[in-house]
Structures are given as structure tokens and as C-alpha cells.
Amino acid sequence: MTQPPIGPGDFLPVIPSIVPPGGRTNVLALAHLHMKAGWHPAPVHSFTVPLWYGGTYDEQEAAREHAVIFDRSHLGRFYVTGERASEVLARVFATDTRRIPPGSIRRLVACREDGTILDIATGCHIEEGRWLIVTGPRAQVRLREVVEAATRPDDDVVVRDRLTESVLLSVQGPESAALLESVVGQTIPGSVPVGEAHEILLGGYRALVAHHTETGEDGYWFLMSGEVAEHFWENSLLGGITPAGLAALDTMRLEAGLIEAPTETPAPATPYHAGLGALVDLDGLEGVRDFPGAAVLRAVASLGRPERELVGLRLDGPRIAKRGSRIKANGQDVGAAVNAVYSPVLQTGIAVAYLPPTLAPGLARVEIDTDGVGQPADVVDLPFVPGPRELLGR
Numbered sequence: 001m002t003q004p005p006i007g008p009g010d011f012l013p014v015i016p017s018i019v020p021p022g023g024r025t026n027v028l029a030l031a032h033l034h035m036k037a038g039w040h041p042a043p044v045h046s047f048t049v050p051l052w053y054g055g056t057y058d059e060q061e062a063a064r065e066h067a068v069i070f071d072r073s074h075l076g077r078f079y080v081t082g083e084r085a086s087e088v089l090a091r092v093f094a095t096d097t098r099r100i101p102p103g104s105i106r107r108l109v110a111c112r113e114d115g116t117i118l119d120i121a122t123g124c125h126i127e128e129g130r131w132l133i134v135t136g137p138r139a140q141v142r143l144r145e146v147v148e149a150a151t152r153p154d155d156d157v158v159v160r161d162r163l164t165e166s167v168l169l170s171v172q173g174p175e176s177a178a179l180l181e182s183v184v185g186q187t188i189p190g191s192v193p194v195g196e197a198h199e200i201l202l203g204g205y206r207a208l209v210a211h212h213t214e215t216g217e218d219g220y221w222f223l224m225s226g227e228v229a230e231h232f233w234e235n236s237l238l239g240g241i242t243p244a245g246l247a248a249l250d251t252m253r254l255e256a257g258l259i260e261a262p263t264e265t266p267a268p269a270t271p272y273h274a275g276l277g278a279l280v281d282l283d284g285l286e287g288v289r290d291f292p293g294a295a296v297l298r299a300v301a302s303l304g305r306p307e308r309e310l311v312g313l314r315l316d317g318p319r320i321a322k323r324g325s326r327i328k329a330n331g332q333d334v335g336a337a338v339n340a341v342y343s344p345v346l347q348t349g350i351a352v353a354y355l356p357p358t359l360a361p362g363l364a365r366v367e368i369d370t371d372g373v374g375q376p377a378d379v380v381d382l383p384f385v386p387g388p389r390e391l392l393g394r
Contacts, residue, residue: 006307011269011354013323013338014262028073029167029226033233037243044246045137047074052245057344059244060252063215064345067173067180068244069236070214075168076140077223080131080147082157089123089131091150092143094271094291096281100125105197105210105221108133109271109279110143115296117265117274119143124197124210132197132208132223134168136261167229171241172219172252180220182239183232184209189220197221203228214249216256216385251341254350257312257383264310264338264352270297273306273354275382308354311361312384313337313377315349319370321377325351328367328374329359337368343384350384351377 025043028034034041039050050071052059062068080089089097095108104125110118119139124132135143140163148159171180177189184202188209192198197210207224222232237243259265259274270293271280282298283289300306315321321340326333340351351368359366364379 006268008333008335010335011266011273011308011338012336014266026074028071030071030073030229030233033230034071034243037237039243039245045074046140049074050243050245051247053243056245056247056251059242059248060344062242063173063217063244063248063252065174066240066242067171067176068242068248069233070170070172070244070246070249071233072168072170072214072221073166074140075137076133076135076144077162077166077168078133078144078147079160079162080133080157081129081160082155083129084155085129085131085157086125088147088151088155088157089133090284090289091291092147093121093123094280094293094297095123096284096289097123097125097131098284099281102127103196103198105195105212107279109276110139110146111271111291111293111297113292113296114268115270115293115300116267117261117269117271117276118146118292120259120261120265120276122212124208126197126199126208132162134221138262162223165225166223167226169222169224169229169232169236170214170219170249171222171236172213172215172244172249173217173241176218176220179236179239179241183235183241184222192220194218203231213256214258215252216258216383217252251343254339254341254352255343255345255383255385259310259352266338269308269310269354270300270306272297272300273308273310275310277301305357308335308356310338310352310382311355311359312380312382313340313351313353313366313368314346314380314384315351315368315370315375315377317348317375319373319375320349321351321368321370321375326369327353327355328369329355329364334359334366345385349375352382355379 026047122134192211210221213219325337337351361381367374
């Protein structure tokens with residue numbers, strides 16, 4: 001199976017639906033605490049989530065200099081347990097989960113049969129035969145259903161949804177470990193190395209802690225019961241950790257080059273187009289692997305480089321682009337921005353787009369439309385804001 005030729009009209013950005021079918025959004029378990037903290041809510045990804053509290057730029061500054069706490073409970077999450085759990089997941093993900101050692105947390109990419117990206121998930125291989133999968137924001141249910149469909153009767157593997165039975169909190173920033181000591185004790189932050197995930201007892205209940213970044217800064221995930229999460233949130237704020245919303249996180253992850261599906265991965269993008277080729281394992285210990293989209297991905301990989309690749313655009317001047325802003329090179333339309341924000345760190349607008357390899361990062365200049373005004377921009381590599389590769393998780 002091969003893909004049709006790609007033109008500048010393709011790779012158009014996904015503009016997410018704000019309100020799900022039925023007109024009602026889900027409520028976060030800690031909504032009453034977000035309200036107490038002065039949240040500015042909005043319906044996003046089928047949940048009502050905090051966009052910001054005191055101000056988006058202030059929250060980003062706190063995340064760069066101290067530490068912030070995000071409620072990430074709108075992300076899907078489910079456990080996969082059983083002796084063949086890694087094997088079942090390997091049938092779904094282009095990433096070979098059988099190669100990921102216990103105790104590790106890794107990004108995983110799942111594809112459709114046409115090679116396009118279904119989701120960019122995060123896998124916590126807690127111990128042999130026990131996984132926690134955290135989905136992207138738009139695959140909360142779909143990815144779990146795909147894993148359930150891949151589970152055979154003789155696998156003896158159980159898939160258990162935790163979307164409504166747990167709270168996922170993310171503490172990010174260079175002072176995360178130090179400030180968390182007043183919340184979870186002095187031993188827990190330092191006992192979990194970068195890139196690892198472990199289960200612990202927190203408030204007498206089993207919880208999961210992962211040393212994992214979502215922003216390019218040092219950070220931790222905590223998955224726990226709602227009752228424990230209430231105390232965790234309140235103690236975090238008392239300990240000097242700033243509450244932060246989705247607007248700050250989305251800007252920081254884009255600065256760090258940490259893309260999400262489907263916002264930055266519109267069809268016909270495959271992992272190779274999106275710069276996620278390192279997450280694709282075409283071969284396993286048994287030889288050639290079989291997973292959704294494998295045939296297409298082999299065809300794309302055989303080309304050496306795809307027809308278009310995800311790159312960054314750093315704008316000149318004060319103007320800001322937006323999703324869907326058209327891009328020109330030498331007067332010719334070459335595509336559209338799939339996402340765009342203002343970067344307080346760089347003090348300019350940034351965007352990401354799928355452009356031909358001839359428009360090479362570090363060499364090419366383009367012009368991007370900013371509400372009718374063409375704004376010059378440099379084509380650059382991701383990430384926009386450098387960080388340790390082990391923290392960026394790419």
C-alpha cells in the first residue's frame with residue numbers, strides 16, 4: 001500500500017471540536033479546587049479544563065524558573081495487565097513495547113492501516129506484565145478500544161480503564177524535585193530517575209510516580225485516587241508550586257518540540273513525516289513486525305526522506321501566525337501551519353508546518369500569512385528551545 005502524491009493543500013491542521021456530541025463536557029474530579037484557585041475554564045477535548053489561573057505568561061515563567069502543577073486528568077489512561085501484556089501492545093503500536101524494560105516510561109506511536117498517526121501515547125512499563133498507557137488528548141477512548149480489540153481470548157490479558165477512577169497531575173519545572181519534598185516526602189522525587197515510572201504508597205493508597213517531562217523542563221507525573229489527589233494539589237500550592245493551565249502547557253510543549261496527535265499530525269502525516277521515526281520499530285526479535293500501518297511505513301522508510309517533514313518556523317517581528325496560516329516560499333504556496341503560538345522565551349511567534357526537504361532548516365526563509373500580512377520566518381529544527389534529549393523524550 002502506498003500513499004498518493006502530497007501537495008501543498010495537504011497536511012491541513014486539525015481544528016478540534018470544542019464541545020463533544022450531546023453538548024456536555026466531562027467534569028474534572030478536582031474542578032472545585034481549580035475554581036478555588038481562580039481558574040479560567042474552557043471546554044477542550046471533551047472536558048472542561050483550566051486554560052489559565054493567574055495568567056498564561058506568568059505560569060510559563062514559573063514553569064521555567066520554579067515549578068507548576070497541571071491537572072492532566074482529561075488524558076485517557078488504562079492499565080494492561082497479564083503475562084502477554086507487552087505482546088498485546090506490540091500488536092497495536094509501531095513502537096515495539098517488548099523492547100521497553102520494566103520500570104521505564106516511553107513515548108509510543110500508534111498508526112492506522114494507511115500509516116497515518118492514530119495517537120502519540122505514553123507507556124509506563126511498571127513491571128513485567130503490567131503497563132499503564134496514557135493516551136493523547138483526542139484518543140481517550142479510541143486507543144483503549146484498539147488495544148481491547150487486539151487482545152485475544154488465550155492472551156489472558158486484562159485492559160482496565162482508569163479515566164474516571166483516577167487523577168493525573170503533572171509537576172513541571174527546574175525546582176520540581178525540591179518543592180515536591182514538602183508534598184510527598186524527601187525520598188520519593190530523588191528515588192525515581194529520569195525516564196522511569198514506579199508505583200508507591202501515597203496517603204496509604206497505591207499511586208504511580210513517573211519522572212517525565214511535558215514541557216522540556218524537569219518534571220513528574222502522579223497518578224492517584226481522587227481523595228489523595230485533593231491533598232496532593234492543596235499541599236503543592238501551599239508548598240510554593242504554581243497552578244498552571246493548558247494554554248501554558250501547550251506553548252511550552254511546542255517550544256520543546258513535543259508534538260501531539262492529531263493537532264500536529266494531520267493526515268497524511270506518518271511518523272516519518274512528523275519526525276517520530278525513532279519511535280517506529282519495523283523489525284523485532286522475530287524479524288519483520290506486523291502492526292497497523294507497517295506496510296505503508298516500510299514504503300515511506302524506503303524513500304530515505306519523506307516528501308514533507310515537520311519543521312519549525314521562527315517569525316520575524318511582532319506578528320503572530322495561527323493554525324491554517326498559509327506559507328509561501330519564493331512566491332509559491334507550500335503549505336500551512338499546523339500549529340502556532342507566541343513564545344515568551346524567544347519573544348517572537350513560532351509555528352510548525354510540513355514543508356518539502358528543499359526548504360532546509362537553518363538555510364531556508366519563508367513567508368507566513370498573519371491575518372493578511374506576509375511575515376518573514378526562518379525555517380528551523382525542532383525543538384525551538386533546546387533541552388536535554390533524555391528530558392525531551394524524543
